[in-house]
Each structure stands twice: as structure tokens, then as C-alpha cells.
Amino acid sequence: MGGTTGILIAAVFLLVLYIVILQRQIRNINRQLLKRLTLDTKQPVSLQLINGELNKLTSNINKCLKAEETLRLESVREEKRFKELIANISHDLRTPLTAVKGYQQLLQTSELTKEQKKKLQVARKHTEELGNLIEQFFEYSYLINADPKANTEPINITNLVTECLAESVSSFEEHCIEVKLHEAPTVFAMADQGMTVRIVRNLIRNCVAYSAGDVYVAITASENAVISFKNPVKNAAVIDAARIFERFYTGDKARSKSTGLGLHIIKLLCEQMEGKVSANLNGNELTINVELPLYK
Template sequence: MLILLTVALVISAAYLLVLRRQLLRMAKRLENRENSRVPSNLDINLMDRTLNRLATAINGCLEQERQVRIEALRAEQLQKDTIAGISHDFRTPLTSVIGYLQLCKPGAENQAYIGTALRRASDLNQLVEQFYELSLLDNGEHECRLERVNLANLLSEYILENADLLEERQLVPVLSGFETPVYAHVDPGFVQRIMQNLMTNCAKHAAGDVCFTLEASEQPILRISNRVKAAQKVDVHRMFERFYTGDGAREGSGIGLAVVKALVEQMGGQATALLDRENLEIRLTFQSA
């Protein structure tokens, strides 16, 4: 009798051990499915009928989740393609409108209206360009070509050549740290696009002179700081979100800074924002070279 009891205990212990191993394997499969490109189903050839039934039910839920993910990715891609298509279709007629407005002779009877129309068309054209660029970044079609560049030269040349963007709003660009070379691995075209968006953003929202400071630390850092209007309404944690515009009365669409962040990150850098009372600082970190 004792021997039979012992044998029964040994068989039960072995059964429980195998059952535990199968449960652990199921748990690991579920834990690792997020890291797997093609998540696999759970085994249903288990030694326990109840476990087989549980595994079958879980596999059914996993399959439903996969289908939901596939549909979500398909819808997201469709949205990106739609934005890219609309942006592309807008570009040609807008360019034509701006061209014809520019050809209108000065001194015409409705010159003031033509000037307003030209400014509005230019603003719309810039918005379409930002949409288009963002769609290219989302789709991975904006190729990044990194090269060793002297940031001090590249940035100072661009800022000085486009200082009129700020001077039109009675703002003065103040440069610091550009006297000595600061090298980084960047895409020069990306950097110019970043600076265009940042200077346009400063021209619209700065309430004082704009300071550009370049630091040569472990990683090159560019700081753009200025006083802002209605600082209490600015949320620095959302500044790089698409379509974020602080209070609803601000100029612009909120796309420009989203493009800045995407371009900086594609070059392996980082974009952050800080607010100290009324002073806003946008900080761009680049890869050192």
C-alpha cells in the first residue's frame, strides 16, 4: 500500500512539474510576443485538456489582436499617403498663384489687396510644404545623409543671410559661441530646414531679441532663446506636438516645430524646450564628429 502511494505521489509530482513547465512556456510566449516580428500562437498539444482549451481561447484572442493591429497600421499608412498626396497636389497650383501675383505691376489699383493675397498664398504654401515634408518623414522617404560639418560656419551663415525674417518684426539675432569651429555629423539640408522653421517660429512668437548660442561640449548644442508672448499659456512639454499652438490665437499651424524635432531625431540628435518665466529656450543636440 505504501509503495502504491509512493508511486502515485511520484506520478503526481511529475505531472505537476510538466504542467508547471508548460504554463511557464505559455507565459514566456505571451511576454515575448511584443518583441517578436511575427508573434506565434501558443501550443495546443498540451497534456491537460483544460490547458488545451485555455490555449485555444488565448490563440483566438491573439489572432483578433493581430487583425486589429494590421488594420490600424493600414489605416495609418493610408492617412500618411493621403496627406502626402494632398500636399503634393496643392503645391503646383499654389506655386502658380504666387508666381502670377508676383508678376502684378507695382502701382496697380488693387496693389494692397494683391500684397495681402500674396502673403496669404505664401503662408499657405509654407504650410503645404511642412505637411509634405512631415509626410515624407513619416513614410521614411526623407533620406538622411550625414557628413562632418562645421556647425559654427553653417549656422552663422544661414542666420545672417536670413536675418531679415527677424528684422521685419523689429527683432535682432544675437550670436554667441560661433567664433570657433564646432564639428558635428549632420545633414546640411536638414539643418537648413530646421533653421528656417525655427527662425520663422521666432519671427511669429518672439517678444524680444533672439539669442543663438552654440556650445561645443560632449555633443554640440544649439540654444535658441527669446522672450515670448503669453508665456503662461505655453506648454513646453507639448511644443513639438503636431498642431500644438499654445493658445488658440497664436499664428501658425504648429507643424513647423514637429518637423524640427523629426529632422533632428533622424540625424540622431534631440530637441527639447525649456521655459524660465517669460524666456523660452529651444535646445537642439547633435551628434559630435
């Protein structure tokens, strides 16, 4: 009887020891996976286990990690090729467009009939629209390839936005849009002046192109300096405010005059200055907010 009890005790002891060893090995796997995630290492999980099933599990984990790394590298290569494609397209389109504009200017100085002048004016209008689209491609290719650094300094956001609106008065009038600027105390931000000007001009272009009514602009200060543009939009039902800053996103797929890059460029520029963007669609009113670090 005593011998049987001794055997049972030994068996239980060995079983507990076996479980402890397995737990230690599993913890080791977790530590290696955590290290791979936090330190971004590419080292495979390496263990010598006494359990065949756990050995198979470790092998399958390594296969999954290798497949994931292969996909990641391919994604990086695809993104690089895409950036080069965008840069080449924007450059290649600029050259013939410049020539087209030159010939249009020559025609403008020629003796034309009233009908010919009217057709030339239509052609010049479409050429300008094409030029704006190409400029967006060019600006986007510059941002993603050159990765410019923000030279932040205290700037008067209120004056900057006001000046950009003033230089765009003719564009608003051409589209019968009235701009209403909310009066508030002057706001200063820590930002790059050139980048901020490009942000505001892109916001203005977006309003001119897609606003279905008057535009309301506000510059306020909370935790950050906030630039807000609010305007009614057509086809509000097809606009997804959560995706509005995505690359190439256009709410209305039938729109043929948009690259879907304008708001994405705003997001890129804002993030380079440690700011953030947001959008809210309330009924048919779209509000776009750009937040930049507040200068106190």
C-alpha cells in the same frame, strides 16, 4: 496501515509530478510569448495541456494576440493612407497657389490706386503665409514617404547657424526681434548639411512666428554638438513642452497660422542623423535644443 501510507506517498508523488508538468507547460507558454515579442513572429501559442483551465487560458491568449495583430495591421494601413493624403494635399495646393502668386505679380505691374496697392500688399502677405504652410506639408510628406538617407560628414555648425541667421535678418527686423548669438569656440558635427540647414531654418521660422521678444542662440559642445534657441513666448501656460515635437501639436488652439509640423519636421530630420531634440519651458522662456553627433 502500510497500504494506506503507500497510497498517500503515491498520491503525493502524482501531485508533485502534475505540478511539475504544469510548470513546464507554463514555462513553454512564456518562451513562446517571449519569442513572439523578440523575433516579431506571428505564430500563435501552441500547447497540449492536461489542465482544462490552462487550455482555455492559451486559447484566450491566442485570441488576444490575433486581435492585437488585426489592430496593428489596420493602424499600418491607416498610416499609409494618411501619408498618401498629406502628399496629395500638399501637391494639389501648390499648383493653384503658384497661379495666385502669378496673378498677383501681374497686378503689381498694373496701374493701381494707392488703396488698391495696399490691399494687394495685404493679399500677397497672406499668400506668402499660406505658401509657408503648404511648404511645410510638402516637406513633411517628402520626409515620411521618401525616407531620405542622411549623408553625414564633418560640418562647421557654428558657421552654418550664423549664415542661416544672417539670411533671416530682414524677417527678424520686420517682427522687431533682435537676435543675440552666444560667442563660443567653433563647433563641428557629423551631420547632413542640407538637413541641418532645414533644421535651423525651421527653428528660425518658429522664432519669427511665435517669439514674444529677443531670441538667444547658442552653439555649444558637450557629448554632442548642441544648437539652442531660447525666446520668450506668449500664453506659456497653454504650452506643453513634453508634446511640442508631436505631429500637428499646437500649444494655442486658437492659432490659425500653424500646421504644428515645423518642430515635428525638426525632430524627424534630427533623428535621421542619429541626433535628438528636447524642449524646456522655464516661466515664459522656451528653449529648444537640437543635439547632433559631435565631430571630434
